[in-house]
Amino acid sequence: MSALVHDGTAVLGRHLQRIRHAPAITVMTQTMPIVFLLFFGYVFGSALAMPGAEYRAYLVPGMLVATAAGGLMTGMFQAAQDSHRGVMDRFRTLPVSRAAVPLGQALADLVASAVGTVPLILVGLAMGWRIEGTALEALGAFGLLLLFRFATTWVGILLGLASQSEEAAGQLGSATFMLPLLSNAYIPTDGMPGWLRTVAEWNPISAVTTAVRELFGNAPVPADAAWPVAHPVAGSLLWSLALIALFAPLAVRRYARR
Amino acid sequence: MTTTYAVLSEGLQKRYGEVHALRGLDLAVPEGTVCGVLGPNGAGKTTAVRVLTTLVAPDAGSARVAGLDVVRDPAGVRRKIAVTGQYASVDGDLTGAENLRLFARLLRAPRSRAGELLERFGLTAAADRPARTYSGGMRRRLDLAASLLVRPAVLFLDEPTTGLDPHSRNGIWDAVRELASEGTTVLLTTQYLEEADQLADDIVLIDEGRVAQRGTPAELKALIGSHAEVVVADPSLLEAAAAVLDRLTGGAPVLDAERRTVGAVTADTTLTLPRIVREIDAAGVHIVDASLRPPTLDEVFLRLTDRKELIA
Numbered sequence: 341m342s343a344l345v346h347d348g349t350a351v352l353g354r355h356l357q358r359i360r361h362a363p364a365i366t367v368m369t370q371t372m373p374i375v376f377l378l379f380f381g382y383v384f385g386s387a388l389a390m391p392g393a394e395y396r397a398y399l400v401p402g403m404l405v406a407t408a409a410g411g412l413m414t415g416m417f418q419a420a421q422d423s424h425r426g427v428m429d430r431f432r433t434l435p436v437s438r439a440a441v442p443l444g445q446a447l448a449d450l451v452a453s454a455v456g457t458v459p460l461i462l463v464g465l466a467m468g469w470r471i472e473g474t475a476l477e478a479l480g481a482f483g484l485l486l487l488f489r490f491a492t493t494w495v496g497i498l499l500g501l502a503s504q505s506e507e508a509a510g511q512l513g514s515a516t517f518m519l520p521l522l523s524n525a526y527i528p529t530d531g532m533p534g535w536l537r538t539v540a541e542w543n544p545i546s547a548v549t550t551a552v553r554e555l556f557g558n559a560p561v562p563a564d565a566a567w568p569v570a571h572p573v574a575g576s577l578l579w580s581l582a583l584i585a586l587f588a589p590l591a592v593r594r595y596a597r598r
Numbered sequence: 599m600t601t602t603y604a605v606l607s608e609g610l611q612k613r614y615g616e617v618h619a620l621r622g623l624d625l626a627v628p629e630g631t632v633c634g635v636l637g638p639n640g641a642g643k644t645t646a647v648r649v650l651t652t653l654v655a656p657d658a659g660s661a662r663v664a665g666l667d668v669v670r671d672p673a674g675v676r677r678k679i680a681v682t683g684q685y686a687s688v689d690g691d692l693t694g695a696e697n698l699r700l701f702a703r704l705l706r707a708p709r710s711r712a713g714e715l716l717e718r719f720g721l722t723a724a725a726d727r728p729a730r731t732y733s734g735g736m737r738r739r740l741d742l743a744a745s746l747l748v749r750p751a752v753l754f755l756d757e758p759t760t761g762l763d764p765h766s767r768n769g770i771w772d773a774v775r776e777l778a779s780e781g782t783t784v785l786l787t788t789q790y791l792e793e794a795d796q797l798a799d800d801i802v803l804i805d806e807g808r809v810a811q812r813g814t815p816a817e818l819k820a821l822i823g824s825h826a827e828v829v830v831a832d833p834s835l836l837e838a839a840a841a842v843l844d845r846l847t848g849g850a851p852v853l854d855a856e857r858r859t860v861g862a863v864t865a866d867t868t869l870t871l872p873r874i875v876r877e878i879d880a881a882g883v884h885i886v887d888a889s890l891r892p893p894t895l896d897e898v899f900l901r902l903t904d905r906k907e908l909i910a
Contacts, residue, residue: 350703358691361728426687430744433651435676436704598655598672 344437351431351444352451355418359452369414370456373407374463380526381467393468398559400464401481401552402525407453407460408489409520409545413513414449415496419591420509423501428595438596442501442588446493453489472557481555484576488548491583498591524569525549530562541566544583547575602665604629604752604783605650609659612645612807619645621807622659625785627752627800632774632784634798636791642807643787644684647756650785651681664751680745683756683787687741690730694721694740697729698747707747715743719773735766742773753777755786759793771796823849823865824890826874831884833858839883846874858886 359366377399385395419442422428431441471478496513503509520526522536523545529537540546551572553559561572568575605627612620619642627633637643648654650663652672661668664678688697698712716725719739724732729740738758745753755774759767774797778784788794794801795815803811803818811818826847830839833855840851840860847864854860871890878885 347704350700353703354689354692354696354700357696358689361693362691425690426684427689429653430681430687431704432653433676433679433681434701434704435673598653 344440344443347436347440348444348447351441352448353444355445355448356451359448365414365417366452366456369410370407370453370459373403373410373460376406377403377460377463377467396467397469398528398553399526400467400469401556401558402520402523402549403464404457404460404485405488405545405549405552406520406525407457408485408548409492409516411449411453411489411491411493412496412499412516412519414453415446415493416500416503416509416513416516417496417506418445418449419497419500420503420506421500423503424506428501432595439592442494442497442591442595445497446490446588449493450486450490454486457485469558473555477555477557480573481552484548484551484555484573484580487580488544488576491544491580491587494584494587494591498587498594501591501594519543520545523549524562528562529565529569538566541569544568544576544579547572547579551576602629603627603662604631605633605661605663605785607646607650607659607661610646610649610656610661611658612642612649612654612656619807620649620656620659623804623807624809625650625661625802627783627785629783630778630781631799632778632786632797634794634801635785635787635804636789636794636801637787637804637810638789641804643804644756645807646804647681647683647754647785647787651679651754652676678751679754680748680750680752681754681756682738682741682745682758683754684760688729688737688744691728693726693728694732694736695725697740698744701744702747705748711747715746719743720769733766735762735769738762738766738770739773742770746777749780750782752783752785755784757787757789760789767793819892820865820867822892823863823867824869824892825861825863826869826871826890827859827861827888828874828878828885829857829859829887831858831886835883836860838881839878839885842878842881842883843874846877 381396381399385392385399388395390398428441499512500509523540523543525545529540529546532540547568550561550569554561554572561570568579603626605625607623607625610620610623623642623646635643635646645654649656650661650668652668652675655669663675666674666678668675692700694716695712698715699709702709702712716722719742721736721740721743724736729737732740742758758770762770774784774786786797798815801813801815801818802809811821813821826843828839828843830836836853836855836858840853843851843860843862846869847862847866849862849864851860851862869890871888874890875885875888
């Protein structure tokens with residue numbers, strides 16, 4: 341266990357150093373949501389039934405969750421890069437705890453994304469979004485965001501380790517931007533056709549978005565939604581913990597596989 | 599006196615789908631020696647290293663490295679080895695110094711070791727530049743330095759000088775010689791006969807996942823012999839030249855009508871170029887060009903596989 345902490349910290353440090361030297365991917369994945377926020381908030385938002393200011397307050401939490409879901413992409417991209425450039429094999433030949441390498445990556449991603457979300461929050465505040473709940477609720481919302489980020493990163497790490505090439509991982513990774521489109525992150529699900537609404541509400545992004553909106557006091561829990569959305573905090577916790585419980589061991593196993 | 603083997607494998611097999619990368623590989627590397635594993639691309643060199651360094655589990659067969667079983671005790675093997683090569687590399691996004699400090703931490707080596715090794719491999723000036731900006735030679739040196747943070751019992755070098763210029767290559771060779779003189783067992787794979795000749799105590803030639811031949815560099819050279827080739831003026835006299843060459847070399851001459859050449863391999867170390875020229879000339883064949891030189895690796899392999907087929 342202490343070996344895992346020691347090795348995991350070393351790998352965490354390595355990833356933070358990498359981000360410092362080559363910040364492009366991190367900066368890009370954290371600034372794209374700002375661009376989307378402005379587009380959706382002012383371009384599409386102007387044509388929606390919901391008044392613009394109200395929609396923008398509704399949209400910011402959705403964008404925060406969509407950004408957290410980006411752990412899928414960054415996790416996949418980083419793991420694929422390490423796998424296909426030989427560094428991962430170097431680690432595999434070292435007497436290093438098998439969980440340390442993926443764990444260090446997931447933790448470094450968590451730190452980077454926590455810092456990287458600050459500009460998005462500032463732009464959101466400038467657009468008129470406010471935290472209207474209690475401080476404790478707001479902390480809970482940020483906690484759920486980080487937990488969800490950690491969960492999606494593990495899914496990404498597994499997919500990246502299993503990828504055939506960096507390019508394949510890059511393509512699959514960029515396709516994940518569609519996942520929030522199939523949720524209530526940008527648009528309420530009420531108006532969707534029945535089957536699509538069911539799919540969207542069982543999307544983990546919807547549960548987390550609803551929970552974050554509720555905890556920030558931006559929007560109430562929608563009526564007669566699917567269970568994870570109707571019970572958004574419990575739904576978010578369950579979704580995130582289930583993803584971690586499933587994908588973290590699979591990723592470690594994949595890393596250790598010979 | 600019994601020999602202790604740092605690397606000992608028996609009947610290693612590994613298949614990747616249709617590709618049978620290893621077909622029963624037997625290796626025995628005595629402790630403290632340098633073993634050169636020589637073979638063309640696709641012979642199974644890298645797969646052999648990947649199995650011995652615990653990256654890949656064999657489908658069949660067994661292997662012990664530093665006395666530990668690579669299948670049953672991979673964690674134990676990892677404590678005894680270091681690997682440098684095409685498939686196990688450093689992190690290009692980190693600087694040279696950061697790379698060594700990272701690996702020092704993971705290997706529980708003192709931090710000061712990183713600085714010592716940067717100095718020893720002439721990387722101090724480049725220590726704070728990202729490794730991806732390094733030249734090929736600098737990168738291999740950094741790779742090798744990362745393998746020496748803790749002195750390994752067995753060092754695996756997978757094609758350590760492929761693609762390097764002669765100067766960088768000599769630098770790597772010096773480092774390997776120094777390590778070997780300190781008693782580290784080295785297993786190195788290479789495509790270059792000269793590299794194996796320079797560094798290895800023993801050479802193992804592998805082809806199609808099996809050992810084709812093994813011996814000391816001198817033994818293999820004697821076994822393979824030299825390659826004689828003559829270019830004749832008149833292609834209709836090629837057969838006559840071949841008959842003479844056959845008599846002199848005993849090595850089944852190969853004719854090439856288009857290039858007007860006939861070539862043969864000879865194990866006879868007393869055969870000289872003037873004698874070949876004289877005898878063919880005496881047979882009434884005009885020679886345009888003639889040579890007698892050590893065979894290329896390609897010829898070595900053709901020859902060894904031919905011989906195997908003849909025996910089989």
